[in-house]
Amino acid sequence: FYVDGVADELEIPDKPEGDWLVNNTSIGGILRAAASHWVTGLIDDVAIWNRALTESELGELSSSALGDLLGGQEADPVAEGLVAHWPLDVIQGTKTPDKVNGYDMELTNLSESDVVAGKVGNAFSFSNERQTLLSRVHEADEDLPANKHESYTLSMWVNVVGEGQNDLRIFSEGNTSNSNPLFNMGTHNGGADGSLDFYLRQSGWDTFGHAYSEQQPFDGTWRHIAFVQTNGARTLYVDGVADALEIPDKPEGDWLVNNSSIGGILRAAASHWATGLIDEVAVWKRALSEDEVNSVITNGVPSAGGGNQRPLAIASFSAEYASVAKGGTVVLQWDASPDASLWVSHGVGDVTANSEFGVGSVEVPLEGTSNFTLYASRGSDTVSASTMVTAYDGIADGWTLIQDFESMNTDASVNGQERWKNPEGTTAVIETGTPSGNALTLSGTALSAVLLGSQTILEGEKATLFFRAYTAEGDGGSVQVNVGLSEKPIRFIGDFDADVGPFVQFGDLEGFLDLLSIDGYGGTLDWTGKSVDYETTYNVWLDVDNRNLDDGDKFTMYFQKASGGDREEGFKDYTSDRNPAGSVDLGLPGPDLDTIFVSSHNNGIQQGQFLIDDIYISKGSFNDGIPAEIDGLNATDEITDDSTPPGGGGTGEPAAAAMVASSDGALSAPAVVDFGALDGSASFEFHFTAIKAGASTAIA
Numbered sequence: 001f002y003v004d005g006v007a008d009e010l011e012i013p014d015k016p017e018g019d020w021l022v023n024n025t026s027i028g029g030i031l032r033a034a035a036s037h038w039v040t041g042l043i044d045d046v047a048i049w050n051r052a053l054t055e056s057e058l059g060e061l062s063s064s065a066l067g068d069l070l071g072g073q074e075a076d077p078v079a080e081g082l083v084a085h086w087p088l089d090v091i092q093g094t095k096t097p098d099k100v101n102g103y104d105m106e107l108t109n110l111s112e113s114d115v116v117a118g119k120v121g122n123a124f125s126f127s128n129e130r131q132t133l134l135s136r137v138h139e140a141d142e143d144l145p146a147n148k149h150e151s152y153t154l155s156m157w158v159n160v161v162g163e164g165q166n167d168l169r170i171f172s173e174g175n176t177s178n179s180n181p182l183f184n185m186g187t188h189n190g191g192a193d194g195s196l197d198f199y200l201r202q203s204g205w206d207t208f209g210h211a212y213s214e215q216q217p218f219d220g221t222w223r224h225i226a227f228v229q230t231n232g233a234r235t236l237y238v239d240g241v242a243d244a245l246e247i248p249d250k251p252e253g254d255w256l257v258n259n260s261s262i263g264g265i266l267r268a269a270a271s272h273w274a275t276g277l278i279d280e281v282a283v284w285k286r287a288l289s290e291d292e293v294n295s296v297i298t299n300g301v302p303s304a305g306g307g308n309q310r311p312l313a314i315a316s317f318s319a320e321y322a323s324v325a326k327g328g329t330v331v332l333q334w335d336a337s338p339d340a341s342l343w344v345s346h347g348v349g350d351v352t353a354n355s356e357f358g359v360g361s362v363e364v365p366l367e368g369t370s371n372f373t374l375y376a377s378r379g380s381d382t383v384s385a386s387t388m389v390t391a392y393d394g395i396a397d398g399w400t401l402i403q404d405f406e407s408m409n410t411d412a413s414v415n416g417q418e419r420w421k422n423p424e425g426t427t428a429v430i431e432t433g434t435p436s437g438n439a440l441t442l443s444g445t446a447l448s449a450v451l452l453g454s455q456t457i458l459e460g461e462k463a464t465l466f467f468r469a470y471t472a473e474g475d476g477g478s479v480q481v482n483v484g485l486s487e488k489p490i491r492f493i494g495d496f497d498a499d500v501g502p503f504v505q506f507g508d509l510e511g512f513l514d515l516l517s518i519d520g521y522g523g524t525l526d527w528t529g530k531s532v533d534y535e536t537t538y539n540v541w542l543d544v545d546n547r548n549l550d551d552g553d554k555f556t557m558y559f560q561k562a563s564g565g566d567r568e569e570g571f572k573d574y575t576s577d578r579n580p581a582g583s584v585d586l587g588l589p590g591p592d593l594d595t596i597f598v599s600s601h602n603n604g605i606q607q608g609q610f611l612i613d614d615i616y617i618s619k620g621s622f623n624d625g626i627p628a629e630i631d632g633l634n635a636t637d638e639i640t641d642d643s644t645p646p647g648g649g650g651t652g653e654p655a656a657a658a659m660v661a662s663s664d665g666a667l668s669a670p671a672v673v674d675f676g677a678l679d680g681s682a683s684f685e686f687h688f689t690a691i692k693a694g695a696s697t698a699i700a
Helices: 055-063 066-070 290-299
Strands: 082-086 105-108 115-117 122-126 133-137 152-159 169-174 182-187 196-201 208-212 223-230 233-238 259-262 276-284 314-319 323-325 329-336 341-344 359-365 370-378 381-393 400-403 420-431 438-451 462-471 480-486 503-507 513-517 526-532 537-545 554-561 568-575 595-600 610-619
Touching: 152 169, 152 290, 169 276, 196 233, 223 290, 259 276, 314 370, 314 381, 323 400, 329 341, 329 370, 329 381, 341 359, 400 438, 462 480, 480 537, 503 537, 513 554, 513 568, 526 554, 526 568, 595 610
Parallel strands: 323 381
Antiparallel strands: 082 276, 105 133, 115 122, 122 276, 133 259, 152 223, 152 276, 169 182, 169 259, 182 196, 196 208, 223 233, 314 329, 329 359, 341 370, 370 381, 400 610, 420 438, 438 595, 438 610, 462 537, 462 610, 480 503, 480 595, 503 513, 513 526, 537 554, 554 568
């Protein structure tokens, strides 16, 4: 017992064994069945911790505001409206934390070695060469991106040399589904000096950029940057001084951005990575005054809303591949509350140790179609999420199914479905009405791609890409569709005209359905000497030797009518057209081929005119086999899950309809109460009582 930070001499016996049988808390008196023992006096700043404070912490409590120790309570008026503060001091697993709302940033190519001494505490060191990035794709109910607000403030410290860094970005808001909307602050697009370059673009609005600040914040020393928007009116501050650059007011309407990134741009893929140090990034959903901007420079970003435990949640739970060969393995991956205990059904069990700050994965065998459920528990609270994985019979040994499109939504963009991206044009899944089932098709000029994940073809590896292709003779535009492998960021269709990697084009500009490709960096798209038939499904093999960038990948293409016939060579030992020098905005190419892309380069192509289906990868060597026949895959029956979640999953024996069934005690997983067979002509009435606030019930 402490008074004014000093331990009292009163000796209080230790708590006896067992639990207190209390269920309420009161201030100023006692609450039992009725209140009593009311005191007279003043009481203030009552707080409870679920840990024992140290003597030094108690001393600090007696001499400073409670809000200071709690990390906020918005005691500082500058904290009003603060929605995110990334101190950039630490790495926690795959993220760096936001101290306000838990809007943690995801790390790309960043590690502990990139956490260096900063302006305040630590900072992050970003590198264009290594394509480093911090990013977050926001949920609709979040207070980010910043540009969803008519008034907001963005604040950060930067230590960047702008001269020589051409058009690289320190802060950006973009869209993972649409490459057009872009809010950017970065280096001079010509790398001429240390000015800040704005680039603001969205279809239907006038583009503002490249426009340069009069002040030179990118001079290789620590400088403070604040961007303030007041009911659409915009001002840039450098070290607390308003810059002379006149930035036009925000146009009417909403920004179509869904993410925020530090150190580069994030669209469907990342680009425009900057090199330098960045620290103390913060966003307010109001316009700070000039005095408040200077207060942040002098006193730092104030605390706001700290000390509160984040709600228990599962942000995502998915399988890397939604369809797997029976007897193969599937990678389950999740992002949940960092302080939760995690458990997966179907005998996987406790996976808390497989997680870092709530993010983790586990590889599990798959003997049949399974609906996996992840339970996240904290105390007596539990939330869950499920993902279905289909197990197929009929896949030949040595092949991994990447996509057969049977589990994807039809007649909608593939973007966001099972790792697919579609930032330009329309790529969708349609029902073919044939034994092939669903297939992917493109409309007009379009770019789409799927990430390979664990099936990425590493430098030095050989692999075979297999797919089936069908082309109809359309009444509209010609077909110009590329299918291949790349490591290039998925951004614009123009990026995939050339300098992409091993690919084959199906094209009929000359009146025949030709096979085309590019042989070597700097080469031109040319006919390989082979053509195929319309209205015919083909098996296609692309053998790829992923050699180092200087030597160039080698690739050979084969094709065969899916109905039977000889397997023919389309072209042999072509050299990939990847440019070892890379480009300014996309950086150096990576060594590994991690993406399968499908792109249409003619605006007249119609839905259903070109179809691609049954995509497989075979790694380690070239494979001339057929992974599966068109109608040869059979989904196995769903496996019943006999495992029991932590806490037992419920109590109660089958009960007659007239009986009362209940489930008692603290539950760490959904409780199931079996009422028995409720059949016949009788009607039934169900009464639910949820003892705990927020508990939910359902009838299945």
